[in-house]
Amino acid sequence: MSMAISDVETKGMQDNPFAPRADMKIWLDGQLVSPAEATISVFDHAILYGDGVFEGIRIYNGKIFKEAAHIKRIFESAKSIRLEIPMTSDEVSQAMHEAMQANGITQDGYIRLVVTRGVGSLGISVKHTARPSVFIIADKISLYPPEVYQRGLRCIISSITRNAPNSTSPRVKSLNYLNNIMAKLQANDCGADEAIMLTAQGHVSECTGDNIFLVRDGKVYTPPTSEGILEGITRNLVMELARKRGLEVQEKALIRHDLFVADECFATGTAAEVIPIVEIDHRLVGDGQPGTITKQLIQDFVNYRNA
Ligand SMILES: *Cc1c(COP(=O)(O)O)cnc(C)c1O
Numbered sequence: 001m002s003m004a005i006s007d008v009e010t011k012g013m014q015d016n017p018f019a020p021r022a023d024m025k026i027w028l029d030g031q032l033v034s035p036a037e038a039t040i041s042v043f044d045h046a047i048l049y050g051d052g053v054f055e056g057i058r059i060y061n062g063k064i065f066k067e068a069a070h071i072k073r074i075f076e077s078a079k080s081i082r083l084e085i086p087m088t089s090d091e092v093s094q095a096m097h098e099a100m101q102a103n104g105i106t107q108d109g110y111i112r113l114v115v116t117r118g119v120g121s122l123g124i125s126v127k128h129t130a131r132p133s134v135f136i137i138a139d140k141i142s143l144y145p146p147e148v149y150q151r152g153l154r155c156i157i158s159s160i161t162r163n164a165p166n167s168t169s170p171r172v173k174s175l176n177y178l179n180n181i182m183a184k185l186q187a188n189d190c191g192a193d194e195a196i197m198l199t200a201q202g203h204v205s206e207c208t209g210d211n212i213f214l215v216r217d218g219k220v221y222t223p224p225t226s227e228g229i230l231e232g233i234t235r236n237l238v239m240e241l242a243r244k245r246g247l248e249v250q251e252k253a254l255i256r257h258d259l260f261v262a263d264e265c266f267a268t269g270t271a272a273e274v275i276p277i278v279e280i281d282h283r284l285v286g287d288g289q290p291g292t293i294t295k296q297l298i299q300d301f302v303n304y305r306n307a
Contacts (some may be wrong), residue, residue, distance in 0.1 A: 020139075025102035027095050027136035032102045038135065045129055046116030050176035052132070053077040056270045057096070058141065059109040060305045064096060065270075069233045070113070077172045078115060085115050086132055099138040110141040110271070114175070141271060148193060152278030152290045153267065155207070157256060158183035158195035162205040165228040170205065173230060180208040194267065196259065196280065203227050204254040210269035211235040212277070214254065214262035215293045221258070224251035234268040234301075241300040247293065264291025266298075273305075274298045 019035070026038035045051035055074045058065040071089045078085050087095070096111055103109075113136050120129030144153075160183040163170050168179070180197070187195035187208070196212060197205050204223050206212050211232040213222045220242045225231045242249045259265065265277040265285045274297055276290035285291075 020137075024137075024139065025099070027099040027102070027134075027138075029133055029135070030095075032098065040116060040133060040135075041119045043119045043122075044116045044133065045118065045120050045124075045126070046114075046133075046175050048120075048122070049117075049124055050174065050178070051081075051083075051117040051124075051126070052175040053081065053083060053115050053173055054175060055111075055113040055173060057111040057113060058270050058305075059100060059105055059107075059111065059138075061108070062100075062106045064093075064100075064111065065305060066233045066237070067093060067096070069236075073173065073231075073233070074113060074115065077174065080169065080172045081174065082126070083115060083117060083132060085134065087134060092134075095134070096136055096138070099136040103138045105138055108141065110139055112137040112139075116175070143271065144193070144275070149275060150290075152276035152285075153193040154191075154279040155194045155196050155277050155281075156187050156190050156192045157259070157281050158186050158197050160186060160195070160197060161200050162197040162228060164200050165226075170228045170230050171225065184208040192279075194277075198256065199227055202255060204256070204259060205229050206232075207267050207269075210267035210272050210275070213238065213266050213268065214258060215264035215291060216258070216262050218247070218293070220247050220249045220293070221252050221254060222249070223254055227253060232268055232270075234270055234273065237304070238268050238274060238297055238301065241304060242293075242297060245296065245300065259285075262286070264294045266291075266294045274301045 024035050025032040028038050053074055055070045057070045071092055116133045118129045118132045163179045168176055183195035183197050194207050196207055199205050205227055206229045213220060223229055239249050259280050260283050263286045267275050267277055276294045278285050278288050
């Protein structure tokens with residue numbers, strides 16, 4: 001057994017600047033194991049086909065943020081792709097707390113919760129897969145550098161269309177992220193921070209891992225979930241906070257032009273929280289500085305999560 005582990009350690013871990021800390025503990029199918037032991041079979045359909053679901057979750061002040069909403073969503077994602085999570089909601093919650101404790105996370109952190117389809121034969125059929133695996137990585141959050149939050153994101157509108165609702169539904173937070181990865185690659189190739197993706201109809205959908213909002217004439221707009229977007233938990237909270245502030249919020253189909261003439265624009269997501277977008281396809285958003293309402297909503301979000 002120990003020989004097997006050291007073999008794994010030399011594979012992908014050694015001399016890898018992105019390798020996890022050796023003292024981390026990963027929750028894997030009911031056990032807390034080292035990163036070297038935290039392995040998934042090459043026959044798992046998560047690896048072979050991107051077949052599985054996940055959540056990215058924040059920990060603020062030692063508490064799992066919007067825990068119930070994240071657990072609900074992973075069960076909904078799983079139901080949509082007919083993946084049976086071999087645990088109850090309470091067991092998932094308990095496992096996340098075990099992972100936090102095992103890694104000494106008492107203040108701020110990040111959880112990646114993943115359910116794979118499980119080991120199967122080489123065909124795509126789920127009939128030939130066994131038990132799904134569940135794993136939880138609890139770690140520090142990795143973010144855009146602080147200066148990016150200060151100046152705001154520079155975005156392109158990607159030529160990569162967001163998955164259509166009748167293909168791999170964007171409502172499912174699945175392990176199949178290639179659609180978004182291709183758009184992010186294009187953004188980075190263009191020297192931009194992030195990509196905004198359109199639907200096949202040319203409507204604004206979202207960024208590669210964040211939802212999008214714009215502000216025009218004091219009103220706040222974001223695409224409705226029927227456009228084929230991930231129904232972000234941060235998105236829903238920001239809509240609520242904006243309404244509490246007395247702002248009008250509309251879920252509305254938006255096109256490229258709406259982005260170009262917006263006074264303000266921002267993205268929301270668990271990792272990024274609320275982040276200004278200041279440039280879109282070489283057009284400044286407003287005056288090119290993070291907007292007033294955007295800054296107010298950032299403050300509202302910070303107050304909410306610190307409360
Ligand atoms: C996770 C995700 C988001 C943001 O959702 P949150 O629940 O706010 O973290 C937005 N878009 C995509 C494609 C995502 O995967």
